[in-house]
Amino acid sequence: MATTDEPVQRSPVHWSIWALVCIAGAAAFAIVALSRGETVNAVWLVVAAVCSYLIAYRFYSRFIANRVLRVDPARDTPAVRRNDALDYVPTNKYVLFGHHFAAIAGAGPLVGPVLAAQMGYLPSTLWIIAGVVFAGAVQDFIILFLSTRRDGRSLGDMIKSEMGAVPGVIALFGVLAIMVILLAVLALIVVKALADSPWGTFTVFATIPIAMLMGVYGRFVRAHRIGEMSVIGFVLLMAAIVLGQSVSRSPILAPMFTFSGESLALMLIAYGFIASVLPVWLLLAPRDYLSTFLKLGTIIGLAIGIVIVMPDLKMPAVSRFVDGTGPVFAGSLFPFLFITIACGAVSGFHALIASGTTPKMIENESQIRFIGYGAMLMESFVAIMALIAACVIEPGAYFAMNSPPAVIGSTAADAAARISSWGFVITPEALTQLAHDVGEKTVLSRTGGAPTLAVGMAHILSNILGGSALMAFWYHFAILFEALFILTTVDAGTRVARFMIQDLLGTFVPAMRETRSWPANLVATTLAVGAWGYFLYQGVVDPLGGINTLWPLFGISNQMLAAIALILATVILFKMKRQAYAWVTIVPTAWLVVCTLTAGWQKVFHETPAIGFIAQANRFSDALAQGKILAPARSLTDMHRVIFANYLDAALCAVFMAIVVAMIVSGVIAVRRAMATPTVSTHEVGYDTTDLGTARA
Amino acid sequence: MTRQTLARPVLERLRRWYRLAAQTAHLMVGLPDYATYVEHRRRHHPGEPVMSREAFFRACQMRRYSPAAGRGMGCC
Numbered sequence: 001m002a003t004t005d006e007p008v009q010r011s012p013v014h015w016s017i018w019a020l021v022c023i024a025g026a027a028a029f030a031i032v033a034l035s036r037g038e039t040v041n042a043v044w045l046v047v048a049a050v051c052s053y054l055i056a057y058r059f060y061s062r063f064i065a066n067r068v069l070r071v072d073p074a075r076d077t078p079a080v081r082r083n084d085a086l087d088y089v090p091t092n093k094y095v096l097f098g099h100h101f102a103a104i105a106g107a108g109p110l111v112g113p114v115l116a117a118q119m120g121y122l123p124s125t126l127w128i129i130a131g132v133v134f135a136g137a138v139q140d141f142i143i144l145f146l147s148t149r150r151d152g153r154s155l156g157d158m159i160k161s162e163m164g165a166v167p168g169v170i171a172l173f174g175v176l177a178i179m180v181i182l183l184a185v186l187a188l189i190v191v192k193a194l195a196d197s198p199w200g201t202f203t204v205f206a207t208i209p210i211a212m213l214m215g216v217y218g219r220f221v222r223a224h225r226i227g228e229m230s231v232i233g234f235v236l237l238m239a240a241i242v243l244g245q246s247v248s249r250s251p252i253l254a255p256m257f258t259f260s261g262e263s264l265a266l267m268l269i270a271y272g273f274i275a276s277v278l279p280v281w282l283l284l285a286p287r288d289y290l291s292t293f294l295k296l297g298t299i300i301g302l303a304i305g306i307v308i309v310m311p312d313l314k315m316p317a318v319s320r321f322v323d324g325t326g327p328v329f330a331g332s333l334f335p336f337l338f339i340t341i342a343c344g345a346v347s348g349f350h351a352l353i354a355s356g357t358t359p360k361m362i363e364n365e366s367q368i369r370f371i372g373y374g375a376m377l378m379e380s381f382v383a384i385m386a387l388i389a390a391c392v393i394e395p396g397a398y399f400a401m402n403s404p405p406a407v408i409g410s411t412a413a414d415a416a417a418r419i420s421s422w423g424f425v426i427t428p429e430a431l432t433q434l435a436h437d438v439g440e441k442t443v444l445s446r447t448g449g450a451p452t453l454a455v456g457m458a459h460i461l462s463n464i465l466g467g468s469a470l471m472a473f474w475y476h477f478a479i480l481f482e483a484l485f486i487l488t489t490v491d492a493g494t495r496v497a498r499f500m501i502q503d504l505l506g507t508f509v510p511a512m513r514e515t516r517s518w519p520a521n522l523v524a525t526t527l528a529v530g531a532w533g534y535f536l537y538q539g540v541v542d543p544l545g546g547i548n549t550l551w552p553l554f555g556i557s558n559q560m561l562a563a564i565a566l567i568l569a570t571v572i573l574f575k576m577k578r579q580a581y582a583w584v585t586i587v588p589t590a591w592l593v594v595c596t597l598t599a600g601w602q603k604v605f606h607e608t609p610a611i612g613f614i615a616q617a618n619r620f621s622d623a624l625a626q627g628k629i630l631a632p633a634r635s636l637t638d639m640h641r642v643i644f645a646n647y648l649d650a651a652l653c654a655v656f657m658a659i660v661v662a663m664i665v666s667g668v669i670a671v672r673r674a675m676a677t678p679t680v681s682t683h684e685v686g687y688d689t690t691d692l693g694t695a696r697a
Numbered sequence: 698m699t700r701q702t703l704a705r706p707v708l709e710r711l712r713r714w715y716r717l718a719a720q721t722a723h724l725m726v727g728l729p730d731y732a733t734y735v736e737h738r739r740r741h742h743p744g745e746p747v748m749s750r751e752a753f754f755r756a757c758q759m760r761r762y763s764p765a766a767g768r769g770m771g772c773c
Binding site for chain 2: 098
């Protein structure tokens with residue numbers, strides 16, 4: 001257990017097992033990468049991933065723990081020093097692993113790989129595995145370690161104290177921006193999945209009264225019985241899915257639950273506003289329980305399903321769309337694949353979680369590796385499963401679901417003809433049949449990843465249980481499961497954004513900081529909801545279908561945050577006088593910086609309107625100058641709105657790039673200062689030698 | 698571990714696993730172990746008030762969703 005430097009004699013059996021893992025992994029990679037023409041079984045993807053994770057965990061993370069960070073099992077953690085059994089609690093490492101994993105796993109690793117599947121499964125697989133081993137898990141592990149050594153302080157706090165006040169404020173601003181984009185893109189995924197779908201809309205609407213019922217039960221009937229509440233909620237949810245089918249077939253009820261994307265967007269905005277001011281026990285907490293347990297259950301179910309069913313991958317290993325002309329998102333493999341798959345490979349958001357509650361519950365420093373590096377490997381595995389789910393459905397159906405109407409038209413015949421012309425042969429009947437199988441009127445242009453994942457999951461799960469009869473049930477189960485935790489994030493995220501806005505505005509207007517004051521709350525909530533609501537609505541009416549615009553923005557911002565976290569880690573390694581090992585964080589930082597800056601630059605200045613925001617704005621301006629109206633705009637006002645939205649997106653992208661550059665400059669300054677100091681110059685808490693080091697510095 | 702019967706250690710192990718699983722499920726939604734809390738208060742703060750199970754539950758729920766404490770949301 002103890003991870004010390006002492007050389008331990010390992011038996012030949014030990015090494016031969018690891019040799020076997022290496023051989024199995026290499027064989028799986030060879031099959032995945034080299035087979036051409038014949039179909040590849042999904043299990044090989046799983047074997048390649050799991051073997052890579054095992055080797056990375058056993059060797060690379062151990063190297064980081066022992067040599068780079070010099071984890072010290074003898075040193076007291078904040079949980080031990082400040083044990084209050086509430087916030088600071090020494091916790092069993094398996095229990096804490098579950099807590100940490102539940103906090104980092106969300107919609108991201110499920111959506112990104114589904115979108116990236118348009119380039120084939122091979123590039124995404126390689127990036128998910130290499131990304132997590134050398135960047136994502138390294139970031140989570142090191143940030144968790146650094147925060148544990150600093151009394152569980154947050155990322156923003158650590159940046160402020162280690163790098164200075166200005167970088168601290170810049171990072172905080174970056175976090176607010178990423179939050180707004182995240183909420184908008186997640187809400188857009190829900191809108192795209194529910195538009196014109198009475199079944200889906202009914203079940204997702206039903207979660208609100210179900211959660212409230214659970215909340216009341218847990219508050220007044222049987223207090224604190226989370227298990228009972230969750231079982232009641234789960235049974236009602238399943239009933240809602242079954243009932244949803246009858247609703248979708250009823251001539252009276254179906255129209256009541258059929259909404260356009262625009263109306264759904266407005267409803268979600270209103271919902272976000274109301275939900276975020278309700279008491280947490282009524283709606284947020286109970287739905288959080290449901291979505292957490294459902295998410296975990298579904299992930300486990302999907303893993304079992306893939307292993308039992310062993311589906312073949314129908315998507316080619318590398319598709320023609322690596323050249324950047326793909327319909328799902330525009331832009332070539334580099335840099336856009338690395339932006340599209342953020343969570344699952346490397347996610348800056350995890351730096352916030354790893355410096356949140358988890359470091360306050362670490363029992364012993366030797367467990368940080370298992371929790372920080374290990375949980376991220378698990379998250380990466382979820383991304384691999386999402387990729388598999390997207391690649392087991394017919395590529396023709398995949399492109400029909402994920403291409404905007406502007407590209408494939410709005411009838412099955414048009415879509416089938418268009419997609420077949422790309423080389424992914426599909427008939428209109430097959431598309432209509434798929435829609436019928438999953439209980440929808442159409443599957444065309446159901447962008448955003450969730451419906452595709454739902455079809456893939458339904459494909460896998462119905463093979464185990466229920467066959468084609470239950471296909472529609474499983475599809476709506478998957479939609480509900482995603483919508484459930486996205487709505488939880490929208491609700492909780494709005495509260496966080498409101499708080500950050502109050503904090504930010506409080507610097508200028510002190511009255512804004514008063515969190516108990518209704519006017520201050522109202523203003524900040526309006527600003528928070530207005531910000532993500534604006535991007536959501538623009539996404540719904542976007543010429544390219546919204547996801548095409550918003551997902552890259554989200555990816556860029558998320559990778560930007562990861563770069564910021566890794567820059568902080570690098571600075572601290574230099575301050576700890578461990579610069580000999582600083583390449584461990586410098587290499588992933590450099591890669592993320594290159595990706596975010598290239599992608600950001602192309603999103604702003606690329607001459608193709610599908611990629612560059614300014615080019616798109618110009619296309620609409622030119623049409624406007626000639627008095628023409630381009631779809632989907634219906635009026636001159638719409639045209640002006642599209643132009644403005646594109647300029648705004650370009651500006652936002654430029655801000656993200658500026659933040660990255662500013663953080664690099666601050667990082668370099670801090671590193672130079674650390675190198676000029678002869679002693680350890682970082683501020684750790686709770687250990688004598690460090691205090692000595694600080695004193696001498 | 699002494700093995701008087703075969704069934705006892707198995708049963709004990711199952712009970713321990715169940716307890717860990719329940720703790721994990723609770724902590725996943727932000728609720729630390731109540732028994733640990735009571736034991737901690739009794740040992741380190743004798744004579745001081747101990748929150749009831751309900752009060753403990755409410756306090757933890759408030760903390761989990763309080764953005765002021767740097768909490769409030771999971772990940773993307």
